Amino acid sequence: MSWNPVFSSRLGRSSLLLLIAASFTCFSRTVAHSAETASLVEARRGMVVCVNPEASDAGLQVLQAGGNAVDAAITVALCLAVTFPEAGNIGGGGFMMVWPGPGKGGDAIPVPVCIEYRETCPAAITRDSFFDEHRQEGHHTVGVPGTIRGLALAHHKYGTRPWAELVAPAARLAKEGFPVDATLAAGLNKLLLQTSDYPEFRRVYGKPDGTVWAKGDRLVQPDLAETLSVIAADGPDAFYSGAIAQRIVDEMKANGEAITSDDLAGYRANIRQPVHTSYRGYDIYAPPPPSAGGTQLIECLNILEQYDLAKLGSKSSQAAHLIAEAMRRAGCDRVRYQGDPAFTQIPPALVTKDYAKRVSQDLRLDQATRSEDLAKDIKLSDEPPSTTHFSIADGNGMAVSNTYTLQNSYGSRVVVRGAGFLLNNEMTDFNWQPGVTTRAGRVGTEPNVMAPGKRMLSSQCPTLVARNGKLLLVTGSPGGRTIPSTVLCVIVNVLDFEMSLRDAVDAPRWHHQWFPDRLQFEHLGDPEFAQQIIELRAMKHDFGNDVRKLGDGYRRQGDAHSILIRDGLLQGAADWRRTQGKAAGLP
Ligand code: DON
Numbered sequence: 029m030s031w032n033p034v035f036s037s038r039l040g041r042s043s044l045l046l047l048i049a050a051s052f053t054c055f056s057r058t059v060a061h062s063a064e065t066a067s068l069v070e071a072r073r074g075m076v077v078c079v080n081p082e083a084s085d086a087g088l089q090v091l092q093a094g095g096n097a098v099d100a101a102i103t104v105a106l107c108l109a110v111t112f113p114e115a116g117n118i119g120g121g122g123f124m125m126v127w128p129g130p131g132k133g134g135d136a137i138p139v140p141v142c143i144e145y146r147e148t149c150p151a152a153i154t155r156d157s158f159f160d161e162h163r164q165e166g167h168h169t170v171g172v173p174g175t176i177r178g179l180a181l182a183h184h185k186y187g188t189r190p191w192a193e194l195v196a197p198a199a200r201l202a203k204e205g206f207p208v209d210a211t212l213a214a215g216l217n218k219l220l221l222q223t224s225d226y227p228e229f230r231r232v233y234g235k236p237d238g239t240v241w242a243k244g245d246r247l248v249q250p251d252l253a254e255t256l257s258v259i260a261a262d263g264p265d266a267f268y269s270g271a272i273a274q275r276i277v278d279e280m281k282a283n284g285e286a287i288t289s290d291d292l293a294g295y296r297a298n299i300r301q302p303v304h305t306s307y308r309g310y311d312i313y314a315p316p317p318p319s320a321g322g323t324q325l326i327e328c329l330n331i332l333e334q335y336d337l338a339k340l341g342s343k344s345s346q347a348a349h350l351i352a353e354a355m356r357r358a359g360c361d362r363v364r365y366q367g368d369p370a371f372t373q374i375p376p377a378l379v380t381k382d383y384a385k386r387v388s389q390d391l392r393l394d395q396a397t398r399s400e401d402l403a404k405d406i407k408l409s410d411e412p413p414s415t416t417h418f419s420i421a422d423g424n425g426m427a428v429s430n431t432y433t434l435q436n437s438y439g440s441r442v443v444v445r446g447a448g449f450l451l452n453n454e455m456t457d458f459n460w461q462p463g464v465t466t467r468a469g470r471v472g473t474e475p476n477v478m479a480p481g482k483r484m485l486s487s488q489c490p491t492l493v494a495r496n497g498k499l500l501l502v503t504g505s506p507g508g509r510t511i512p513s514t515v516l517c518v519i520v521n522v523l524d525f526e527m528s529l530r531d532a533v534d535a536p537r538w539h540h541q542w543f544p545d546r547l548q549f550e551h552l553g554d555p556e557f558a559q560q561i562i563e564l565r566a567m568k569h570d571f572g573n574d575v576r577k578l579g580d581g582y583r584r585q586g587d588a589h590s591i592l593i594r595d596g597l598l599q600g601a602a603d604w605r606r607t608q609g610k611a612a613g614l615p
Contacts, residue, residue, distance in 0.1 A: 067530075067611070068528065068529060068530040068599050068600070068601050068611075069599070069600045069601075069611035069612070069613045070597055070598065070599050070600075070613060071597075071598050071600070071613025071614050071615050072423060072596060072597060072598065072614075072615065073091070073422075073423035073614040073615065074088060074091035074092070074097075074100070074420075074421065074422050074423050074598070074613065074614035075419075075420065075421045075591050075598040075599075075600040075611065075612070075613045075614070076088050076091070076100060076104060076418070076419075076420050076600075076611075076612045077418060077419045077420075077589040077590065077591055077600040077601065077602050077609065077610070077611040077612075078104055078108065078416070078417075078418035078419075078589050078602075078609060078610070079108070079112055079115075079116075079416050079417075079418070079587060079589065079602075079606055079607060079609045080107070080108060080111045080112045080116070080607075080609065080610070081608065081609075081610040081612075082107060082111045082201060082206050083103075083104045083107035083108045083111055083112065083116070083418075084104070084602075084609075084610040084611070084612040085610070085612055086103050086104065086107045086197040086198070086201070087100040087101070087103050087104040087107070087418075087420060087612070088100070088612040088613075088614055089103075089197070090103045090189065090194065090197075091420075091422055091423070091614055092614055093189070094188070094189070095188060095189040095194070095422075096129075096186065096187075096188050096422050096424065096426050097126075097127075097129075097420045097421055097422040097426040097427050097428045098126060098182050098183070098185075098186035098187055098426065098428055099183075099186075099187055099188055099189045099194055100420050100422070100428070101124065101179075101182065101418070101420050101428040101430055102179045102182065102183055102187065102191075102194045102195075103194045103195075103197050103198065104418050104420065104430075105175065105179055105418075105430065105432065106118070106179070106194070106195055106197075106198035106256065107197055107198045107201055108416060108418070109175075109198060109252075109256075109449065110198050110201045110202045110206070110249060110252060110256075111201060111206055111212075112212070112416060113212075113233070113438065113450060114212075114215055114414045114434075114437040114438050115414040115415050115416040115432075115433055115434055115437065115506065116416055116432075117173075117175055117432060117433070117434045117439070117449070117450060117452065118173070118175050118176055118255075118256075118259075118267070118449050119170075119173045119175070119434065119439065119444070119449050119450050119451040119452055120147065120173055120174070120175055120432060120433050120434040120435070120439060120450075120451075120452040120454065121145050121146045121147040121171070121173060121174030121175055121178065121432060121433070121452065121454065122145055122146070122174070122175065122178065122415075122430065122431050122432025122433055122488060123142060123143070123144055123145070123146070123315040123319055123430070123431055123432070123486070123488045123489075123490055124142070124143040124145070124178060124182055124428060124429070124430040124432075124490065125140060125141075125142055125143075125302060125313060125314070125315065125428070125429040125430070125490045125491065125492050125504075126140060126141050126142075126143065126182065126185075126186060126426070126427075126428055127140050127425075127426060127427040127428070127429075127492050127494075127499050127502070128140065128141070128186065128426060129422075129424055129425035129426035129427075130424075130425050137497040138425075138494075138497060138499075140302055140313045140492050140494075141185075141299055141300070141301070141302065142299070142300045142301070142302045142315045142316060143178055143181055143182050143185075143297060143298075143299060143300075144178070144297065144298045144299075144300050144315065144316075144318065144319075145174035145175055145177055145178020145179075145181070145297040145298075145432075146174055146318050146319070146454075146483040146484070146486055147171030147172055147173055147174050147452055147454040147455075147483070147484065148171055148172045148174070148291075148295065148481055148482065148483050148484075149171060149172075149455065149458065149478050149479060149480055149481060149482045149483075149484065150171070150172060150286035150287045150288065150291045150480070151286075151288065151290065151291055151480040151481060152286040152288070152480070153286055153455070153478055153480060154478065154479070154480070155462055155477045155478050155479060156462065157478060158455070158458075158460040158478070159460065159461050159462075161460065164436065164453060164456050165436065165439075165440050165441045165442075165453050166225070166283075166440055166441070166442065166453075167279075167280060167283040167284075167285035167440065167442055168285055168286070168455070169435075169440045169452075169453035169454070169455045169456050170280070170285070170287060170439075170440050170442060170451045170452060170453065170454075170455065171452055171454040171455050171484060172287055172291045172292060172295050173267075173276075173295075173451065173452060174295060174297055175432060176259065176264045176267040176268070177264055177267075177268065177295055177296065177297040178297040178432075179264075180263070180264035180297070181297040181299065182428075185299070186426070191260070191263060192260040192261060195256055195259055195260035196260055198256050199253050199256035199257045199260060200253075202248075202249040202250070202252040202253035202256055202448070203248070203249075203250065203253035204248070205246040205247055205248035205249075206246065206247060207243075207244050207245070207246060208241055208242075208243065208244065208245045208246070208247050209243060209607060209608055210243040210607075211606065211607035211608075212241070212247070212607075213240075213241035213242055213243050213245065215437065215438070216233050216241050217240045217241055219233070219437075219438055219441070220233065220234055220240075223441055225441075226441045226442060226443070228442075228443040228444075228445050229438075229441050229442070229443045229450075231443075232249065232251065232252075232443050232448055233247075233443075249448050250448070251446055251447055251448025252447070252448030252449055253448070254447075254448070255272055255447045255448055255449060258270070258271060258272060259272070267292075268292045268293055268295055269289070269292065269293045272444075272447055273289060273292045273293070274289070275444050275445065275446055275447045276292060276444055276447075276451070277289050277292070278445070279442065279444045279445050279451075282445075283442075294481075300315070300316050301316065302314055302315060302316060302322065302492075303315070303316045303322045303323055303326050303379050304326070304379070305326045305329055305330055305379055305381075307329040307330075307332075307333055307519075307523065308333060308523060308524075309495060310493050310494065310495050310500065310523060311493065311494045311495065312325070312326060312329060312491065312492075312493055312519070313491065313492040313493075313494070314326060314489050314490070314491045314492075314515075315486075315488065315489060315490065316369070317366055317367065317368065317369045317374055317485070318367070318368045318369065318483040318484070318485055318486055319485070319486040319487065319488050319489065320362040320366040320485050320486065320487060320512075321486060321487040321488050321489030321511050321512040321515070322489055322491070322512075323358075323361075323362070323366060323374075323378050323379055324355075324358040324359065324361075324362050324487075324489075324512040325358075325489055325491065325512045325515055325516055325519075326378075326379045327354070327357065327358040327361060327378055327379065327383070327384060327387075328351075328354040328355055328357075328358050328512070328516050329354075329516070329519070330379070330380070330381050330383070330384030331350075331353070331354040331357060331358075331384045331387065331388050331391075332350060332351065332354050332520065332524075333381075333384070334384070334385070334388060335350050337350065337351075337520055337524040337525070338524045338525065338526070341525070342521065342524075342525040342527070342535070343557070343560055344560070345559075345560045345561075345563030345564045345567070346393070348538060348549075348560060348564055349393070349396070349564060349567055349569070350391075350393075351516065351517075351520065351538050352396070352538060352540045352547050352564075352569060353388075353391050353396070353397060353540075354388075354516075355512075355513050355516070355538070355539065355540040355541065356397060356399060356402065356540045356541075356542050356545075357387045357388070357391075357397075357402065357542075358512070359509075359540065359541040359542030359543075360399065360402040360403070360406075360542040361378060361387075362485075362542075363406065363465065363471050363473050363542060363543075364405070364406055364473060364475075365378065365475060366475055366476065366485055367474075367475030367476040367477075367482075367485050368476075368482045368483040368484075368485070370482070370483075371475075371479055371482050372474070372475040372476075374475070394567060395567050395568055396547075396567050396568040396569045396570075398545065399467075399542050399543050399545035400467070400545065402542065406465055406473060407463070407465065408465055408466060408467055408543075414433070414434065414435075414436060414437035414438070414506060415431060415432070415433035415434075415435075415488065415506030415507070415508070415511075416431070416432065416433070416506055416587065416606075417429075417430065417431040417490060417503075417504035417505050417506055417587065417588065417589055418430055418589055419502040419503060419504065419589050419590055419591045419600075420502075420591075421499070421502060421591050421593060421598050423614065425499070427492065427499055427502050427591070427593075428502075429490035429491060429492055429502045429503065429504050430490055430504070431488040431489065431490045431504045431505070431506065431511070432488075433452070433454070433488065433506065434450055434451075434452040434453065434454075435452050435453045435454045435456060435457060436453050436456075438450055439451055439452040439453050439454075440452060440453035441453075454484055455478070455484065457476075457484035457485060457486060458476055458477065458478045458482075458484045458485075459471050459472050459473060459476045459477050459478075460472075460478075462474070462477045465543075466543070467543050467544065467545065468543070468544055469541070469543045469544045487507075487508055487509050487510075487511040487512060488504070488511060489504055489505070489511050489512045489515045490503075490504035491503050491504055491515050491519070493519060493522075493523075498593075499593050500592065500593055500594075501518075501519070501522060501529075501590065501591070501592055501593070502590060502591040502593075503515060503518050503519070503588055503589075503590040503591075504588065504589075504590075505518075505586035505587055505588040505603075506586060506587050506606070507585055507586040507587070509539075509541045510537075510539045510541075510548070510585050510586060511586065513537065513538060513539040513540070513541075513585070514537050514539075514585055514586030514588055515588070517535065517537045517538060518532050518533060518588050518590060521535050522592070529590060529591075529592040529599050529601045530601050532590075532601075533588055533590055533601045533603050536549060536550035536551035536554070536557070536582070537549075537550045537585040537586060538550075539585060544572075545570060546570050546571065546572050547564065547569045547570065547571055548571075548583075548585070549561070549571065550582050550583055550584065550585050551582045552571055552582070552583070553582070554582060584605040584606075585605070586603070586605065587603045587605050587606040587609070588603050589601070589602050589603055589609055589611075590603075591611075598613060600612075600613055
């Protein structure tokens with residue numbers, strides 16, 4: 029392919045022009061978002077893009093003080109645990125991709141790594157523990173948290189500033205409080221009506237005077253401030269074998285649940301080699317299992333590389349059809365093969381070009397494949413979530429792509445008594461009913477059934493795209509099973525459809541996950557895409573009756589805070605889909 033986005037003149041337009049142009053597109057017409065989040069911020073010495081302005085600013089201050097991208101990532105992750113409690117966390121887990129920047133002398137090709145800090149199954153849980161259990165929140169859904177060990181491992185390998193200095197901004201935000209935005213106010217008010225079973229949640233997140241939260245109110249979290257101060261002073265072990273670990277164990281014991289001091293003390297984060305492919309000359313790096321997201325993304329790209337998407341055009345039904353068929357196949361392979369690699373053998377071929385050729389042999393250009401026809405050996409029976417992603421680049425060539433989660437919004441709803449933080453409900457990412465895989469989307473295949481010490485399969489997919497050893501794109505998203513689809517859409521928008529980063533993030537997104545056998549499109553029902561949808565329906569793609577308009581716009585998929593880098597210029601685009609994110613740049 030001759031076009032190279034690094035040198036595209038389209039990307040050289042000023043933020044102002046982009047903003048004016050954006051105001052004439054359907055995206056800003058249908059979804060209200062602020063001028064600040066809709067802009068494309070440009071800077072040379074550092075960029076932090078995340079869902080919350082206080083956290084972006086805190087990360088930028090770390091860069092300004094001489095810290096690198098990993099230092100800033102630690103601060104951003106901990107600040108989000110304070111300011112974005114629906115997904116920012118110290119009681120959950122995730123995946124951090126690190127682009128280490130130029131090697132000594134500046135000429136070595138950088139080798140990216142994945143710091144994996146996924147939660148694990150407690151030792152007392154077995155494969156059928158939850159076969160008849162349907163509650164998706166509460167103490168039984170908590171996996172052994174990984175975030176603090178993950179951040180500590182990143183710090184040990186790459187950090188340059190003292191750990192305590194990096195934790196301090198989050199402790200300060202918790203102690204002094206911060207202004208609640210409209211999304212957080214609405215989220216807390218909704219949850220406070222539903223959480224009568226969780227008194228500690230109500231104590232910590234209830235407004236002190238008992239009224240409802242409004243935009244601009246101050247949320248102060250003294251218990252969390254104390255917890256973070258202990259983590260700052262005593263280091264990560266405080267969380268896994270010290271005073272905080274004891275509080276977690278007490279919380280679990282008091283509610284008859286499984287996590288023990290041995291589970292916590294034994295928790296380890298891992299450095300893993302990313303999965304990789306080349307796509308039209310670009311190098312794509314994404315997390316390996318226990319996230320399925322990276323492998324799904326790479327399988328999709330390997331399938332799509334066989335077709336000329338650019339020629340078909342971003343609004344053609346043919347391009348959408350191919351994207352959907354790639355997603356369908358990768359979604360099926362996820363269910364068939366993927367799980368914690370320490371417990372299950374995942375065929376290495378899944379990420380190869382040969383494999384992509386093989387699985388696209390039955391791909392018809394004029395008709396959707398029936399998901400049922402891909403099931404083969406998988407026996408089919410009859411029968412609200414939140415994560416957050418941030419991207420950071422410093423001025424010396426290092427970058428971080430990090431996605432972490434509590435699983436659902438506000439996780440298990442369990443706040444550790446006296447410690448002020450939420451625990452995840454990540455155990456719900458295991459296949460709870462071995463053997464029960466349904467057309468409605470329930471999955472019961474072997475590779476992801478529960479086992480003591482096993483990591484539940486994830487979709488998280490923080491991604492790095494490079495060309496000739498130079499980093500081009502840092503991206504990722506929340507959205508559960510839609511995550512690899514969102515990342516795929518952003519990547520093909522930039523690489524195939526030559527969109528600016530702003531347009532690539534704003535463009536409506538596709539998703540197919542095999543079962544349910546249904547294609548999702550963010551702007552279903554938008555007259556602008558009516559012809560494309562008619563043609564896709566004629567190819568037998570099923571959209572269901574899912575013409576949903578939510579609030580001020582269409583159904584939203586993901587929240588892909590991203591950075592594009594060209595000639596040392598960092599362009600940051602905050603996604604507006606979840607709340608007022610911010611791209612903060614150091615000029
Ligand atoms: O790890 C996973 O795949 C899920 N726990 C992520 C959940 C999620 O993204 C919800 N977000 N909106």
